[in-house]
Amino acid sequence: MARWLSFLEEAKRQGASDVFFSTGNPPVMRVQGALKVSVDEPVLSCEDVSASLHAMMSEQQRRQFSDSADLDFAFEAANLGRFRVNAFQHHNGPGAVLRILAQSPPALEQLILGDPTAKSVLISWAEKISGLVLFSGRTGSGKSSTQAALVERINTQGVRHVITIEDPIEFVHRSRGGLVHQREVGRHVQSFDRALRAALRENPDVIVVGELRDALSVELALEAAETGLLVLATCHAADAANSVVRILQLIPVAQRTFAREVLAQTLIGAVFQCLFPTPTAGRAAAFELLQATPAVRNLIREDKPVHIRSAMQMGRASGMRTMQQALEDLVDAGILAKHCVPEAGLG
Numbered sequence: 001m002a003r004w005l006s007f008l009e010e011a012k013r014q015g016a017s018d019v020f021f022s023t024g025n026p027p028v029m030r031v032q033g034a035l036k037v038s039v040d041e042p043v044l045s046c047e048d049v050s051a052s053l054h055a056m057m058s059e060q061q062r063r064q065f066s067d068s069a070d071l072d073f074a075f076e077a078a079n080l081g082r083f084r085v086n087a088f089q090h091h092n093g094p095g096a097v098l099r100i101l102a103q104s105p106p107a108l109e110q111l112i113l114g115d116p117t118a119k120s121v122l123i124s125w126a127e128k129i130s131g132l133v134l135f136s137g138r139t140g141s142g143k144s145s146t147q148a149a150l151v152e153r154i155n156t157q158g159v160r161h162v163i164t165i166e167d168p169i170e171f172v173h174r175s176r177g178g179l180v181h182q183r184e185v186g187r188h189v190q191s192f193d194r195a196l197r198a199a200l201r202e203n204p205d206v207i208v209v210g211e212l213r214d215a216l217s218v219e220l221a222l223e224a225a226e227t228g229l230l231v232l233a234t235c236h237a238a239d240a241a242n243s244v245v246r247i248l249q250l251i252p253v254a255q256r257t258f259a260r261e262v263l264a265q266t267l268i269g270a271v272f273q274c275l276f277p278t279p280t281a282g283r284a285a286a287f288e289l290l291q292a293t294p295a296v297r298n299l300i301r302e303d304k305p306v307h308i309r310s311a312m313q314m315g316r317a318s319g320m321r322t323m324q325q326a327l328e329d330l331v332d333a334g335i336l337a338k339h340c341v342p343e344a345g346l347g
Helices: 003-013 046-056 059-068 108-112 116-126 143-157 192-199 215-226 240-249 253-266 294-301 305-313 323-332
Strands: 018-022 028-031 034-037 070-077 081-090 093-100 131-137 161-166 179-184 206-209 230-234 267-277 283-291
Touching: 003 018, 003 028, 003 046, 003 093, 018 046, 046 081, 046 093, 059 070, 108 116, 108 143, 108 283, 116 143, 116 267, 116 283, 131 143, 131 215, 131 240, 131 253, 143 161, 143 206, 143 230, 143 267, 161 192, 192 206, 192 215, 206 215, 215 230, 215 253, 240 253, 240 267, 240 283, 240 305, 253 267, 253 294, 267 294, 267 323, 283 305, 283 323, 294 305
Parallel strands: 131 230, 131 267, 161 179, 161 206, 206 230
Antiparallel strands: 018 028, 018 093, 028 034, 070 081, 081 093, 267 283
């Protein structure tokens, strides 16, 4: 077996989440959030990393990487499963970060670990017929897993047509009670925008967007939600309240008043999540939850996003909570130990 495959096998055995192959460094894995350098492995040469990437990529992907020096893709290794890869160039040569993907989409119960508030809110979102749900979190926080868990619940609990638009495809969904079509940007369609436009003509009930990254993707997602579809989308934001601000900032100023009105009408909720170490050497997700209550809708409509956090702090009866409140709940439930939570979390 090639050296890089052997290392992936060892990383999976140790329960790693990510693997790093980088010219000038030995292979590294991330286990329970901490980097683990493999001191027994030799330093990788440019040729070592290039050969590994060549084996992972298709011919088209090799050409794309040669042209752009940066590429996101997914690949599957026999007996090892699927991996999401970002290949890049740095001052020593090529490098790659591989996210180890689960063999099947996770169940919500696997992710929530005794958090009844998060479970109830997320399930209620999955049962909605139309509207927009936003997922945010830092890299490696598990937001893609949470999004996939909602898709899988929709797939198994009802008869709906789901179209996912991803870059790349991470979790593979088999059509169960419903019908699922997964499209990968760069492989099945040229761009998120084209895929979103096409999806509106493909008779979906649910559209899943890997990332809202520009004005056009936000406008198309809002249009889909406004016309009666359920849209599940990720975005880059520092917290749940900020996700509302972030997607509106992508819209040109002249169009923001209209976009705010549509968002106020269509938003179901937003979740921001982080992973924290547990007393049993595992990790648990803490979920900050924003619900689109009438008060929150008015704040969006009136362009008063600074007050959304206050509404979240006061809205626990509506299923809302801040990250601090989420951490307090997990500590009270015995899932997290207070000393394992950063001071910024619990104050």
